[in-house]
Amino acid sequence: MPSSFSNRLTAAIRAKRTPVVVGLDPRWESLPDTLRHAVDETGAGKAAAYAKFCREVIDVVAPLVPAIKPQIAFFEELGPLGLMSLATVIAYARQCGLLVIVDAKRNDIGSTAAAYAGAYFGKEAAWPADALTVSPYLGDDSLAPFVDAARQSGSGLFVLVKTSNPGGGQFQDLVSEGKPLYRHVAAHVERLTSEDVDATGYGSVGAVVGATYPAQLAELRAAMPHAWFLIPGYGSQGATAKDVAGGFDASGLGAVVNNSRGIIFAHQRKEYAHFGPDRWQSAVEAATKEMIAALAAETPAGKLA
Amino acid sequence: MPSSFSNRLTAAIRAKRTPVVVGLDPRWESLPDTLRHAVDETGAGKAAAYAKFCREVIDVVAPLVPAIKPQIAFFEELGPLGLMSLATVIAYARQCGLLVIVDAKRNDIGSTAAAYAGAYFGKEAAWPADALTVSPYLGDDSLAPFVDAARQSGSGLFVLVKTSNPGGGQFQDLVSEGKPLYRHVAAHVERLTSEDVDATGYGSVGAVVGATYPAQLAELRAAMPHAWFLIPGYGSQGATAKDVAGGFDASGLGAVVNNSRGIIFAHQRKEYAHFGPDRWQSAVEAATKEMIAALAAETPAGKLA
Numbered sequence: 001m002p003s004s005f006s007n008r009l010t011a012a013i014r015a016k017r018t019p020v021v022v023g024l025d026p027r028w029e030s031l032p033d034t035l036r037h038a039v040d041e042t043g044a045g046k047a048a049a050y051a052k053f054c055r056e057v058i059d060v061v062a063p064l065v066p067a068i069k070p071q072i073a074f075f076e077e078l079g080p081l082g083l084m085s086l087a088t089v090i091a092y093a094r095q096c097g098l099l100v101i102v103d104a105k106r107n108d109i110g111s112t113a114a115a116y117a118g119a120y121f122g123k124e125a126a127w128p129a130d131a132l133t134v135s136p137y138l139g140d141d142s143l144a145p146f147v148d149a150a151r152q153s154g155s156g157l158f159v160l161v162k163t164s165n166p167g168g169g170q171f172q173d174l175v176s177e178g179k180p181l182y183r184h185v186a187a188h189v190e191r192l193t194s195e196d197v198d199a200t201g202y203g204s205v206g207a208v209v210g211a212t213y214p215a216q217l218a219e220l221r222a223a224m225p226h227a228w229f230l231i232p233g234y235g236s237q238g239a240t241a242k243d244v245a246g247g248f249d250a251s252g253l254g255a256v257v258n259n260s261r262g263i264i265f266a267h268q269r270k271e272y273a274h275f276g277p278d279r280w281q282s283a284v285e286a287a288t289k290e291m292i293a294a295l296a297a298e299t300p301a302g303k304l305a
Numbered sequence: 306m307p308s309s310f311s312n313r314l315t316a317a318i319r320a321k322r323t324p325v326v327v328g329l330d331p332r333w334e335s336l337p338d339t340l341r342h343a344v345d346e347t348g349a350g351k352a353a354a355y356a357k358f359c360r361e362v363i364d365v366v367a368p369l370v371p372a373i374k375p376q377i378a379f380f381e382e383l384g385p386l387g388l389m390s391l392a393t394v395i396a397y398a399r400q401c402g403l404l405v406i407v408d409a410k411r412n413d414i415g416s417t418a419a420a421y422a423g424a425y426f427g428k429e430a431a432w433p434a435d436a437l438t439v440s441p442y443l444g445d446d447s448l449a450p451f452v453d454a455a456r457q458s459g460s461g462l463f464v465l466v467k468t469s470n471p472g473g474g475q476f477q478d479l480v481s482e483g484k485p486l487y488r489h490v491a492a493h494v495e496r497l498t499s500e501d502v503d504a505t506g507y508g509s510v511g512a513v514v515g516a517t518y519p520a521q522l523a524e525l526r527a528a529m530p531h532a533w534f535l536i537p538g539y540g541s542q543g544a545t546a547k548d549v550a551g552g553f554d555a556s557g558l559g560a561v562v563n564n565s566r567g568i569i570f571a572h573q574r575k576e577y578a579h580f581g582p583d584r585w586q587s588a589v590e591a592a593t594k595e596m597i598a599a600l601a602a603e604t605p606a607g608k609l610a
Contacts, residue, residue, distance in 0.1 A: 025417070043431075073413055073420040079431025080385040080392065087385065107440065108378055108410055109470035112330070115378040126348075126384025135412060137442045137465055141472030160442055165414035167446030174481035174489060181486065184479060 002154030005131055006202040009156070009228065010253060012066030012099050017304045018292045019252075021101065021230070022061045023260025024070040024089065026050040030265045032280040047078045051085035055092050057264050060284045064292065067099035067130070069230075069258050083127075090127055101230065101256075102129040105160060109142050117149035131156035133208055133230070136185045147192055147205060156204045156228065161185050162220060164210025164233030182216070183223060190224045197226050202254065206230060209247065211239030211257065218246030221254070229255040234291070235262030241291075241298035252303035257295060263287045307459030310436055311507040314461070314533065315558060317371030317404050322609045323597045324557075326406065326535070327366045328565025329375040329394065331355040335570045337585040352383045356390035360397050362569050365589045369597065372404035372435070374535075374563050388432075395432055406535065406561075407434040410465060414447050422454035436461035438513055438535070441490045452497055452510060461509045461533065466490050467525060469515025469538030487521070488528060495529040502531050507559065511535060514552065516544030516562065523551030526559070534560040539596070540567030546596075546603035557608035562600060568592045 013019050028036070028046055035053050039045030058068065075086040090100050106116045120129040134146050136159050143159065150157050162172055162182040172182040186207060193203030206228035209220050217231070229247045233239045234257050247255035266272045266287035267280035275283045296302040318324050333341070333351055340358050344350030363373065375394060380387040395405050411421045425434040439451050441464050448464065455462050467477055467487040477487040491512060498508030511533035514525050522536070534552045538544045539562050552560035571577045571592035572585035580588045601607040 027416070027420075043429075071413075071417055071420075073411075073417045073424075077420040077423045077431075079424065080389045082431075083388060084385045103413075105411070105413055105440075105443075106378075108376075108408075109468065109473075111332070112376055112378045115332075115376075115382040118382045119378075119384065124348075126381075126387075135410075135440050135442050136476060137440050138468050138470060139472035139475035139477070141470055163414065163443050165443060165446055167444030168414075170444035170493070171441060171486060171489060172444070174479075174486060176479035176481040176486070181476060181479060181481070184476060188475070 004154055004196070004198050005150070005156030005204050006198055006200045006228065008130065008154070009066065009099060009256070010200045013253065013256070014304065016064060016066045018065060018295060019256045019301050020065045020288065020291050020295060021067045021069050021256045021258040022057065022065055022263050022288065023103070023258045024054050024057065024068055024264065025260040026053055026074050030261070030268065032267060033277050043078050044081055047081040047085045050075065050078070050082065051088050054089040056281060057284055058089070058093050058096055058098065060281050061263070061288050062096035062098055064288050065098070067101055067256060068093050069101040069103050071260065072102060072104045087127055090129070094128070099130040100128070101131045101133070101158070102127055103133045105133050105135050107135040107138050107142050109138055110145065113142050114145035114149065117146050121149040121153040121155050129155060131158055131206070133158045133160065135160050136188070140188060143192070150204050151196060156206055158206045158208045158228070158230040159185065159189050161189060161207040162209045162213055162216050164212045164237055164239070168210065186220055186223045189227050193224070193227045202226055202228050208232065211244045212237055214243040214246055217244065221246055221249070231255055231257045235259045241294040244295070245299040248300040250300060252300040259291055263291065309459055309501070309503050310455070310461030310509050311503055311505045311533065313435065313459070314371065314404060314561070315505045318558065318561070319609060321369060321371045323370060323600060324561045324606050325370045325593065325596050325600060326372045326374050326561045326563040327362065327370055327568050327593065328408070328563045329359050329362065329373055329569065330565040331358055331379050335566070335573065337572060338582050348383050349386055352386040352390045355380065355383070355387065356393050359394040361586060362589055363394070363398050363401055363403065365586050366593050367401035367403055369593050370403070372406055372561060373398050374406040374408050376565065377407060377409045392432055395434070399433070404435040405433070406436045406438070406463070407432055408438045410438050410440050412440040412443050412447050414443055415450065418447050419450035419454065422451050426454040426458040426460050434460060436463055436511070438463045438465065440465050441493070445493060448497070455509050456501060461511055463511045463513045463533070463535040464490065464494050466494060466512040467514045467518055467521050469517045469542055473515065491525055491528045494532050498529070498532045507531055507533050513537065516549045517542055519548040519551055522549065526551055526554070536560055536562045540564045546599040549600070550604040553605040555605060557605040564596055568596065
């Protein structure tokens, strides 16, 4: 039996003393010029550039953070070659000691959900993930195959509960039986994760809760005391360290906070422009350290240090 | 400007005189023995067998039906090689004159959704789709990039509204402001599709509505008069031709009805056992014709003949 996801995530956060997760969202138009100019602007060239870029980001952040979160959409956009690049990036990240949260927001019914789970969990997985994001719209029997596969492989899930985008509330905030839809989903997540809580105090089923809704973040922390939170929306989407403080438990655990563009494309931020295009990795390092420091100063994650 | 999805779907349905869609859900354990024994039981072997199986299903159904619906999860389970097989299957289907509805249930926010859309719509698409299924949980700004990309490429979308699985109602049936969540999603689909209704009477944004809930199917037909319906759940999931009748408009258009296992694995059904394992394609043909006849007899699709 492999060690549980919660155990491994807790150990990784304690080892790095920070809950910062670096999101790998390679976008062709934002890659450093040196990487773009080194390849042909074809699918194969872009796929090679994405792999190289992500490996070079990993080289910088592996000593600093517990996990990376590749966004599969950007690799999928390039077709099978892009997805091969993703496999090499995942292997490299694991080799560097990072946990890998694959952001795929997959879902389907019954045996189809089991097929998706097989792509990310277990020994045959093409893109082996420590955790996977999934969507709840299809209900409990669509989540069950993912939960089973995650538990069997010692992996975790993050179910979309309250997302960070401006339109997230259109359906998620609809009130039924006295509470919004996202609270109904949260109640289901708490039920699932309560089934396999371990010594860390958390189980294998977590929740995606956007940093851009600080009040709901604290409300949902109380509603899902045994669920890990994956918090997107920090940085480029507008949320600050203060905004995410409510997502943590009193000891500074219980949440990881993702930043994608604000870190991997830090060379485009004016405060890091002085590094120049060739020292883009130094910009990544500086932006990562800045976020680590901000979370340590402004949230319970400071207790990890 | 390419012809609209609704135009092309209408023409294809009229040409074949049936709204039957054949779902391509290759599952290793259900493939005909001859195909399984011809390859090694490795990822590469399975990917090759899936491509061959799907092409041979297409050979049988291309003269009979307007469209196929590959379920990407089964290809994704095999990794990049599986997804290369899917690309060859899609190309072959298009060459045979079939429309291709890729069942991917994708979704994400903003520019990430645009990256997904680029994988399925437009000239650079790795898996060019006439239509794609998407999930609504993230709200309007997550659907917008898919809608834009679909329109630009003359393609369509099917948004999950009321799914066919037993647990679909857990969240979809929650009542808010006097109507269930699925009706809120339906209202949004109708708004979107109303923006580009053409001479067919339908627009480019459709809805997934399960055959397993006949009453809601008729209710949703009235609620989304300009949306094409993709109706899963026929056959193996228990729904009959009578159950899907409410999904059509008075002229027999407005809906396509999918059957996956009941057709592609018809060689496993006892009523077609007499074909024997080597004549599995004859079982596929017989099952397709049986479903076409049932819909013609029991639904408004009979008016297409």
